[in-house]
Amino acid sequence: MFGKDPGKRLAGTAAALAAAFLLTCAPAWANAAEAAAAPESAVWVQKQINFRYVGFTTKYSCDGLRDRMRRILLQLGARDDLKMAGYGCAGVNGPETTPGVRIVMHVLQPASATAAQAVAAHWKTVDLLADRDLLDAARDCELISQLDREVLPLFAARHVEYSATCSVHTPLVGGTRLKLDVLAAVPPPVASSR
Numbered sequence: 001m002f003g004k005d006p007g008k009r010l011a012g013t014a015a016a017l018a019a020a021f022l023l024t025c026a027p028a029w030a031n032a033a034e035a036a037a038a039p040e041s042a043v044w045v046q047k048q049i050n051f052r053y054v055g056f057t058t059k060y061s062c063d064g065l066r067d068r069m070r071r072i073l074l075q076l077g078a079r080d081d082l083k084m085a086g087y088g089c090a091g092v093n094g095p096e097t098t099p100g101v102r103i104v105m106h107v108l109q110p111a112s113a114t115a116a117q118a119v120a121a122h123w124k125t126v127d128l129l130a131d132r133d134l135l136d137a138a139r140d141c142e143l144i145s146q147l148d149r150e151v152l153p154l155f156a157a158r159h160v161e162y163s164a165t166c167s168v169h170t171p172l173v174g175g176t177r178l179k180l181d182v183l184a185a186v187p188p189p190v191a192s193s194r
Helices: 006-035 062-075 134-139 141-154
Strands: 040-052 083-087 100-110 119-127 157-164 176-185
Touching: 040 141, 040 176, 062 083, 062 100, 062 141, 100 176, 134 141, 134 176, 141 157, 141 176
Parallel strands: none
Antiparallel strands: 040 100, 040 119, 083 100, 119 176, 157 176
């Protein structure tokens, strides 16, 4: 039923599975090796933007947009002392047609090792939609599209994987993605408690 030598077939299957495993895990190992690379020099640079959200599928309140943008900007590596203020809102806390948020933040930009105020930084992979299910990610399509055009150029970024296939009033599952490498400050070493 299994042929003359089922052991050879089983060994061949195991080898194929091992090869598939290595091919699947190689990118993750490469990212880990990249993250462990020597720190780079960077400087904090102030950036400002007036971000007005325009979307037909998902609506935000001013507070909702401000909170969502804060989470995203921190994920992208903005310093945690960023200042944000909503504008263009008529209602108290309901969905708005075109809510806006004024943002003043500091982001890391590559610098020479001798630059004044240089800090140690490394490239960190960020997937802005990793914590969302596919439908929630699809609802963010218009926001991700605007972020890619208006906000992402303010950051040092590389290896950007972006797609935003948006349809008015209908979220398209699987059409929204924003994953990239951004410069992030190397955390200070933890002091031992001796």
